[in-house]
Amino acid sequence: TISILWFRRDLRLSDHPALLAAVDSADEVLPVFVRDPALHDRGAVRTGRLEASLAALSADTGGALVLRTGDPAEVIAELAESVNADQVHVSRESTPYGRRRDDRVREHLAREGRELVETGSPYAVGPGRVLNKTGEPYRVFTPFSKAWRDHGWPEPGARPDDIAWAADPDPDESHDPDPGSRDAGDGAEAGEQAALERWREFLRDDLISYGDQRDRPDLDTTSRLSVHLKYGEIHPRTILAELADDSAADTEGARRFVTELAWREFYADVLWHWPRSAWRDLRDTLSGMEYDEGPETAVLVEAWQQGVTGYPFVDAGMRQLRAEGWMHNRVRMVTASFLVKDLHVWWPSGARYFLDHLRDGDLASNNHGWQWVAGTGTDASPYFRVFNPVTQGVKFDPDGDYVRRWIPELAHLAGAAAHEPWRSADGYDHGYPERIVDHAEERRETLRRYDRAKGDD
Numbered sequence: 001t002i003s004i005l006w007f008r009r010d011l012r013l014s015d016h017p018a019l020l021a022a023v024d025s026a027d028e029v030l031p032v033f034v035r036d037p038a039l040h041d042r043g044a045v046r047t048g049r050l051e052a053s054l055a056a057l058s059a060d061t062g063g064a065l066v067l068r069t070g071d072p073a074e075v076i077a078e079l080a081e082s083v084n085a086d087q088v089h090v091s092r093e094s095t096p097y098g099r100r101r102d103d104r105v106r107e108h109l110a111r112e113g114r115e116l117v118e119t120g121s122p123y124a125v126g127p128g129r130v131l132n133k134t135g136e137p138y139r140v141f142t143p144f145s146k147a148w149r150d151h152g153w154p155e156p157g158a159r160p161d162d163i164a165w166a167a168d169p170d171p172d173e174s175h176d177p178d179p180g181s182r183d184a185g186d187g188a189e190a191g192e193q194a195a196l197e198r199w200r201e202f203l204r205d206d207l208i209s210y211g212d213q214r215d216r217p218d219l220d221t222t223s224r225l226s227v228h229l230k231y232g233e234i235h236p237r238t239i240l241a242e243l244a245d246d247s248a249a250d251t252e253g254a255r256r257f258v259t260e261l262a263w264r265e266f267y268a269d270v271l272w273h274w275p276r277s278a279w280r281d282l283r284d285t286l287s288g289m290e291y292d293e294g295p296e297t298a299v300l301v302e303a304w305q306q307g308v309t310g311y312p313f314v315d316a317g318m319r320q321l322r323a324e325g326w327m328h329n330r331v332r333m334v335t336a337s338f339l340v341k342d343l344h345v346w347w348p349s350g351a352r353y354f355l356d357h358l359r360d361g362d363l364a365s366n367n368h369g370w371q372w373v374a375g376t377g378t379d380a381s382p383y384f385r386v387f388n389p390v391t392q393g394v395k396f397d398p399d400g401d402y403v404r405r406w407i408p409e410l411a412h413l414a415g416a417a418a419h420e421p422w423r424s425a426d427g428y429d430h431g432y433p434e435r436i437v438d439h440a441e442e443r444r445e446t447l448r449r450y451d452r453a454k455g456d457d
């Protein structure tokens with residue numbers, strides 16, 4: 001007998017509940033990945049990173065991974081028929097699209113009496129499982145994170161040895177990833193082995209200082225696990241279990257790190273309960289807010305995207321995003337705030353741009369991160385809090401190293417002077433642009449708009 005394991009956001013073999021279930025259910029397992037045009041046609045950054053991860057997974061399965069392109073409902077049903085698999089095993093998906101797609105796949109399979117079996121999820125605690133005493137979901141992070149820890153999670157599952165992989169029923173149909181594409185394009189390796197190495201290196205070298213340094217883009221000592229977590233090259237449960245066993249488990253760094261993982265879980269949970277919040281305001285308290293659009297705004301948005309707003313910390317971040325497909329968390333907050341509160345653009349347009357350019361682009365974390373900044377989501381920040389892009393830079397990149405790393409036109413300015421080229425006589429000598437808006441004025445404008453919107457309630 002053969003069962004199918006359909007990989008999606010779980011491109012690994014260790015600590016993989018659905019793989020264990022598939023192995024238990026049949027003599028052989030057919031490992032499959034479907035390139036779904038509905039998801040994978042959004043730009044080179046994502047496709048390149050995905051292909052790198054698939055190349056690594058294919059190698060880890062000894063080349064057994066079956067690759068197809070097309071509508072998963074049809075592809076999976078056809079494959080199940082050709083190998084006569086009664087069961088297709090998956091990790092439970094929690095995004096709106098993933099849930100709809102899986103419902104369709106389930107229906108297609110059921111027509112032939114076959115079953116879609118969901119085991120585990122990409123999270124330590126499956127989205128939807130953490131509820132308060134009255135059975136309601138949480139909308140605020142701190143009580144969620146406490147309940148999430150109290151809920152707990154199972155120990156990581158073992159990696160099955162000697163899996164009997166089934167042969168591709170139609171090898172001519174498989175379009176293998178280029179084996180040379182294991183380099184994910186940002187110099188970092190993709191795949192399970194690379195993810196485990198990155199995690200263990202971070203645990204050994206940087207966790208201890210994570211509490212103090214996590215907000216410092218110049219030091220660049222955060223874990224960089226987001227992209228590995230996005231593709232499921234490592235399960236968060238593996239991380240949490242190894243962390244709990246480590247001598248650093250009781251440090252401030254470890255506590256902060258677990259809290260950050262909890263944010264990832266929280267946002268997935270919010271998306272599960274309110275799928276609409278992917279692209280609409282979670283709270284309607286600011287539904288009367290005026291935002292700008294049209295040709296003049298488009299010019300400003302273009303400057304933001306290209307990293308030429310004249311605000312060095314913002315521009316450094318946007319250039320890092322384009323160059324690396326990754327941006328430090330503090331800078332994500334400041335650049336997002338700049339779009340929403342200095343350029344007055346509604347957050348979904350920025351969220352879309354980030355998703356298309358981030359290698360770790362994740363609907364739940366990204367779009368709720370944007371909503372947090374815009375004041376429309378969970379833990380809505382007080383409406384009068386508007387990040388100042390200059391003082392944020394001076395505070396979190398105190399020597400200007402981050403700015404100079406990404407903006408060669410400011411390389412001649414020493415120390416924190418790189419954050420304020422307008423203060424140096426030679427600040428603009430190497431082609432750095434003037435500020436496209438006046439932050440103080442735009443901040444006042446944002447507060448006026450907020451006041452009006454709140455008055456509409």
Ligand code: FAD
Binds near residue numbers: 224230267333367
């Ligand atoms: P670390 O600081 O080492 O954190 C460890 C892990 O915790 C991360 O890998 C991530 O999985 C999780 N985490 C940390 N901070 C957050 C957070 N605020 N929200 C949710 N999870 C978090 N994260 C993504 O994974 N994908 C995104 O598309 C994404 N978009 C964002 C957009 C905005 C506007 C903001 C403010 C944040 C966004 N984040 C996103 C969250 C965060 O910025 C990144 O997870 C983090 O910068 C990744 O780097 P790291 O792995 O070195 O993080």
